[in-house]
Amino acid sequence: MSNASTTVPTLAYFPTRGLAQPIRLLLKYTGTPFDDKRYELGPDVPNLLQNFRKEKFTLGLDFPSVPYYLDGNVKLTQSIAILRYLGRKYGLVAGDEAGLVRQDLVEQQIQDIKQSFFEIIFKKEDFESKKDSYIAETLP
16 A cells, blocks of 8 residues: 555644634545644744744645645645635535536625624624624624
Protein backbone atom coordinates (compact mmCIF):
# COMPACT_ATOMS: atom_id res chain seq x y z
CA MET A 1 0.00 0.00 0.00
CA SER A 2 1.40 3.41 -0.91
CA ASN A 3 1.85 6.15 1.64
CA ALA A 4 -0.54 8.45 -0.28
CA SER A 5 -3.46 6.07 0.21
CA THR A 6 -3.01 6.03 3.99
CA THR A 7 -2.66 9.79 4.42
CA VAL A 8 -5.76 11.53 5.69
CA PRO A 9 -6.58 15.06 4.55
CA THR A 10 -5.66 17.99 6.77
CA LEU A 11 -7.98 20.85 7.62
CA ALA A 12 -6.21 23.70 9.40
CA TYR A 13 -7.64 26.68 11.24
CA PHE A 14 -7.46 28.36 14.62
CA PRO A 15 -8.84 26.88 17.86
CA THR A 16 -12.29 28.24 17.09
CA ARG A 17 -15.23 27.06 15.00
CA GLY A 18 -15.31 30.07 12.67
CA LEU A 19 -14.89 29.54 8.93
CA ALA A 20 -13.68 25.95 9.33
CA GLN A 21 -16.72 24.60 11.18
CA PRO A 22 -18.94 24.06 8.10
CA ILE A 23 -16.03 22.15 6.54
CA ARG A 24 -15.60 20.01 9.67
CA LEU A 25 -19.32 19.27 9.67
CA LEU A 26 -19.26 18.26 6.00
CA LEU A 27 -16.28 15.98 6.55
CA LYS A 28 -18.05 14.36 9.52
CA TYR A 29 -21.23 13.98 7.45
CA THR A 30 -19.34 12.16 4.70
CA GLY A 31 -17.47 9.99 7.20
CA THR A 32 -14.13 11.36 6.02
CA PRO A 33 -11.32 10.97 8.55
CA PHE A 34 -9.15 14.09 8.66
CA ASP A 35 -6.43 15.78 10.68
CA ASP A 36 -8.07 18.76 12.40
CA LYS A 37 -5.02 20.99 12.81
CA ARG A 38 -5.48 23.99 15.10
CA TYR A 39 -2.97 26.84 15.16
CA GLU A 40 -2.73 28.33 18.62
CA LEU A 41 -3.18 32.09 18.70
CA GLY A 42 -0.42 34.39 19.85
CA PRO A 43 -0.52 36.31 23.13
CA ASP A 44 -1.46 39.73 21.74
CA VAL A 45 -2.77 41.39 18.58
CA PRO A 46 0.62 41.96 16.87
CA ASN A 47 1.49 38.27 17.40
CA LEU A 48 -1.97 36.79 16.96
CA LEU A 49 -1.09 34.79 13.84
CA GLN A 50 2.55 34.05 14.65
CA ASN A 51 2.15 30.25 14.69
CA PHE A 52 0.51 30.14 11.26
CA ARG A 53 3.00 32.64 9.81
CA LYS A 54 5.89 30.32 10.69
CA GLU A 55 4.84 27.81 8.04
CA LYS A 56 2.32 29.50 5.74
CA PHE A 57 4.75 29.76 2.82
CA THR A 58 5.99 26.18 3.18
CA LEU A 59 2.65 24.50 2.45
CA GLY A 60 2.47 24.96 -1.33
CA LEU A 61 -0.73 27.01 -1.16
CA ASP A 62 -1.53 29.42 -4.00
CA PHE A 63 -2.99 31.96 -1.56
CA PRO A 64 -1.72 31.07 1.93
CA SER A 65 -4.43 31.64 4.54
CA VAL A 66 -6.70 29.70 6.84
CA PRO A 67 -8.71 27.65 6.69
CA TYR A 68 -6.70 25.48 4.36
CA TYR A 69 -7.33 21.93 3.21
CA LEU A 70 -4.68 19.50 2.02
CA ASP A 71 -5.82 16.30 0.29
CA GLY A 72 -3.02 14.66 -1.68
CA ASN A 73 -2.21 17.01 -4.56
CA VAL A 74 -5.22 19.20 -3.77
CA LYS A 75 -4.18 22.23 -1.73
CA LEU A 76 -6.95 24.74 -1.12
CA THR A 77 -7.66 27.86 0.88
CA GLN A 78 -10.91 29.81 1.17
CA SER A 79 -13.76 28.12 3.00
CA ILE A 80 -16.27 28.27 0.13
CA ALA A 81 -13.75 26.82 -2.35
CA ILE A 82 -13.06 23.98 0.09
CA LEU A 83 -16.77 23.32 0.63
CA ARG A 84 -17.40 23.31 -3.12
CA TYR A 85 -14.52 20.89 -3.71
CA LEU A 86 -15.81 18.52 -1.04
CA GLY A 87 -19.36 18.80 -2.35
CA ARG A 88 -18.20 17.75 -5.82
CA LYS A 89 -15.91 15.04 -4.46
CA TYR A 90 -18.70 13.41 -2.44
CA GLY A 91 -21.54 13.92 -4.92
CA LEU A 92 -23.35 16.53 -2.83
CA VAL A 93 -23.92 19.07 -5.58
CA ALA A 94 -26.87 19.60 -7.88
CA GLY A 95 -26.95 17.61 -11.09
CA ASP A 96 -28.40 20.18 -13.47
CA GLU A 97 -28.08 23.89 -14.23
CA ALA A 98 -31.30 24.86 -12.44
CA GLY A 99 -30.13 23.07 -9.31
CA LEU A 100 -26.66 24.63 -9.51
CA VAL A 101 -28.18 28.10 -9.85
CA ARG A 102 -30.37 27.48 -6.81
CA GLN A 103 -27.39 26.12 -4.89
CA ASP A 104 -25.35 29.26 -5.67
CA LEU A 105 -28.25 31.47 -4.62
CA VAL A 106 -28.66 29.71 -1.26
CA GLU A 107 -24.89 29.84 -0.67
CA GLN A 108 -24.81 33.60 -1.16
CA GLN A 109 -27.93 34.17 0.94
CA ILE A 110 -26.28 32.30 3.81
CA GLN A 111 -23.20 34.52 3.38
CA ASP A 112 -25.38 37.64 3.64
CA ILE A 113 -27.08 36.34 6.80
CA LYS A 114 -23.71 35.52 8.36
CA GLN A 115 -22.29 38.93 7.47
CA SER A 116 -25.24 40.70 9.09
CA PHE A 117 -24.83 38.52 12.17
CA PHE A 118 -21.11 39.31 12.46
CA GLU A 119 -21.82 43.02 12.15
CA ILE A 120 -23.93 42.96 15.31
CA ILE A 121 -21.94 40.51 17.43
CA PHE A 122 -18.59 42.21 16.95
CA LYS A 123 -19.99 45.58 17.99
CA LYS A 124 -20.95 44.48 21.48
CA GLU A 125 -22.09 47.91 22.60
CA ASP A 126 -24.80 47.85 19.92
CA PHE A 127 -25.78 44.19 20.24
CA GLU A 128 -28.87 44.55 22.43
CA SER A 129 -30.28 47.37 20.33
CA LYS A 130 -29.72 45.55 17.03
CA LYS A 131 -30.49 41.91 17.79
CA ASP A 132 -34.28 42.26 17.64
CA SER A 133 -34.21 43.91 14.21
CA TYR A 134 -31.72 41.26 13.00
CA ILE A 135 -34.10 38.49 14.07
CA ALA A 136 -37.18 40.24 12.68
CA GLU A 137 -35.75 41.54 9.41
CA THR A 138 -32.77 39.40 8.41
CA LEU A 139 -33.73 35.88 9.39
CA PRO A 140 -37.27 35.49 7.96
